[in-house]
Amino acid sequence: MSAPAVQFDPSSARFGSSRTQKRLEDDRLLAGNGLYSDDRNLPNQAWMVVVRSPYAHARTASVNADAARTATGVLAVWTSGDLSADGVGHIPIPPLFKRADGSPMAAPLRTLLADGTALYVGHPVAAIVAQTQVQAQDAAELLEIDYEELPCVIDPRKAILPGAPQVSAQAAGNISAEQRYGDAAAVTAAFAQAAHVTRLELHNQRLIATALEPRCALAQFEAGRWTLYTQTQQPTGTRDALAAVFNTPPQQFRVVVGDIGGGFGMKTGLYPEDALACYAARKLGRPVKWRADRSEEFLATHMGRDQHFKAELALDPKGRILALRMEGLANFGSVPVGSSAIIPLVLGPKVQTTVYHVPVIDYRVRGALTHTMATGAYRGAGRPEGNYLMERLIEKAAHEMKIDSVELRRRNLIQPGQFPYRTHLGETYDAGEFERMLDGALAAADWNGFAARREEAKRRGKLRGRGLAVYIEWTGALPTETVDIRVDADGTVTVFSGTQAMGQGLETSYVQLITEVLQIPAGKVKIVQGDTDQANGTGSVGSRSAFVGGSAIVAAGRETIARGTELAAQALESAATDIEYLNGRFRIAGTDRSIGLAELAARQAGRQIRVTATETPSSPSWPNGAQVCELEIDPETGEIELVNVTSFDDIGRIINHMIVEGQIHGGIAQGVGQALYEQAIYDAESGQLLTGSLMDYCVPRADQFPQMATHFDESVPCRTNLLGVKGCGEIGTIGAVPAVVHAVLDALSPYGVAHIEMPITAEKVWRIVAG
């Protein structure tokens, strides 16, 4: 195994000088001048509402739209037949997966409106457009839909049993896709040698991203071309999916994205409502706007996680891991989205053996269809699931084998001398100092001083617990981005990137990068994102923006200097090799003859210099770290008070400390949410979403939140991209989930509990304590 090609350039190290540049976004966001999609309106716009199925599984026997159509202000009422009659297709998903028999992944097509059968509560059934939103809402009340309710299945473990209600005729037994990894025979042999086997079954529960900004779409059709204002992490992907739905070239669409009020993976790809707004705009010849109310956000925005696992870990007498055998069952929902399958079938497995040396693995994972909303990307997307399972296994093994859990982790960590390290699943880790992160977290959290704190808590009648997790993240998906740079005659440098800011301060980080390369003031730089007429790329998913997008920006900056050097040589009548670049000026070395970037641009045709650079880091990156959580339980009520969460992470080099810290904090917050508070619950019989509001689905509030201390080790730069960055958007979530759960289990150790399913609510704790 050869090492990945080293692309990391040590001269880029100054990007990582941990500067904290105030965010350039903040002047507008703090003043209320952000431009989110709902802040836009167009003259003469009409409003669309979407009528949704109240049943989890029902045939729409008939639709009587007479009253709705004639209601005040109503412009149109459409059901799926109207769309097909106009040749509107479905939203495609990548055909990457197969079933066990080799046939392609099976699932209902993602049509814009339910095609005769509603397959989850909230499934769009009809669209109504009126002059005003209120008129459309009133008309929706007048729409008579005759539903024939059919039996539904919610739990994927029941969905795959014989006789279960079927979601799709194509997916026999409700199995949509399946993937196997590893070496079953080698694992069986290893288990035969095991001194100890730890077994665990767990559910990584269904979550709802709940970005504060509800989805909104405003579409316009003019001169044969659409403009869609929406919020998406992937403007180009959204444009291309629209082109597929309407069977037109992508250039027929311009997707424009302004500020985004949180994405977390949920604002990826195209949603049916975006396409419906486009359909309506063309059909009616006027702009059409739609905005989800919070209830629609809960019902019909793709959810996260919902994976069941059964796993067995084989260990030798010293606690060294011999093999891992596991089976995953993912709930895809009824109508999978683009990220439904890839998360459990590919992304989770990528990190499954995490930071440990696991010689062999036998991994089978299936995706099941149920009458629920689709699951898809949500912060971490597969990596929290994989890491949580591994950490729970090792913690449980330590207890069963009566080996200190820190010590058991040490015995199994991949050691620095083992890099590049190839996992049994075929992934190559380029570098890592896993034990140093572990030691860093333990020291920062005063792990060894815990006994005194536990005693002190006990005197106050509280049960104090500490929890540890070590983990690895995988970033750098879809590793190509192209960046254009335009230098104008006034010296403005405009950077066009197809990645997409959604609150993570990308504009600021990118400006920092380009000002470093071009040695010009930040005020001269403009970053353009979120407009497919100006910039295209994969977008911002999987913590890839700095890693891939940032690298492409640096490459484009260097290309600007290279091109400028040629042009300066012509202008100064010198050889390009004699030209040096410093602080925005090209100079003939050793002379006082020079020309500025702006002046040089002014001399060119069109009074500008344009360059393009494409950057493809040679392999993904592996951020990693350790987290410690301490908390206290009130045995009277079962209530958990988080005391603190300490993280110690290797995310490579850091571009902006304040931004990165905020990313880790926010990641931890969503991990804590999963561990203690959040779960999307459908009623098993009726398929109704029981957690359909913020009063039922518990997003952590300020008074539930602990102190967080973040620490970083920047001494292991990623070697496969220009910046040495690894990605920081999701690692906080990955670490917090097991760290918090382990802290609860530790606090409850007097009660002898081996496992508690998340979310570990006060009620669950109280039941354990009350016996």
Add this chain to the structure above:
Amino acid sequence: MNAVVEARRNVRVTLRVNGEQTEVLFAPYKTLLEVLREEMNLTGTKHGCELGECGACAVLLDGVPVLSCLVLAIECEGRSIETVEGLARGSELHPLQAAFADLGGTQCGYCTPGILMTAKALLDKEPDPGRERIREAISGNLCRCTGYLQIYESIEEGARRMREEAK
């Protein structure tokens, strides 16, 4: 039918928003949130849930934080309404806004206007609140991005700057 038509006839109401008296024409069923955003183009105040659960639409009514999605605009005649647009003094950020910028108190910015207004109401009454009071005060404002820590720190720093100014 007549009742419906009647209910939708626009009313003319004088509102005092960010210190300025304005006459606004709107349908009487409209919430303060809708009137601010749709009739006055003050889009800094955000739609989050329209059910009083998230705090994104918080504004101050006579100095007290309210969820503007639950307040009928027609009830606000003659009362003082403060929104995020009124915080800055010209091009200079309010000390609370400046502290948010310095300490990372905002990420996506969607919850920020509501949190700024709620925090301002707290600091106007209690110039030096402890962390616990701050946590309590903004516990009705959901933030999905920050984990709240940088928000607490920003409010504490904003409070300090406001006290400095008051000296």
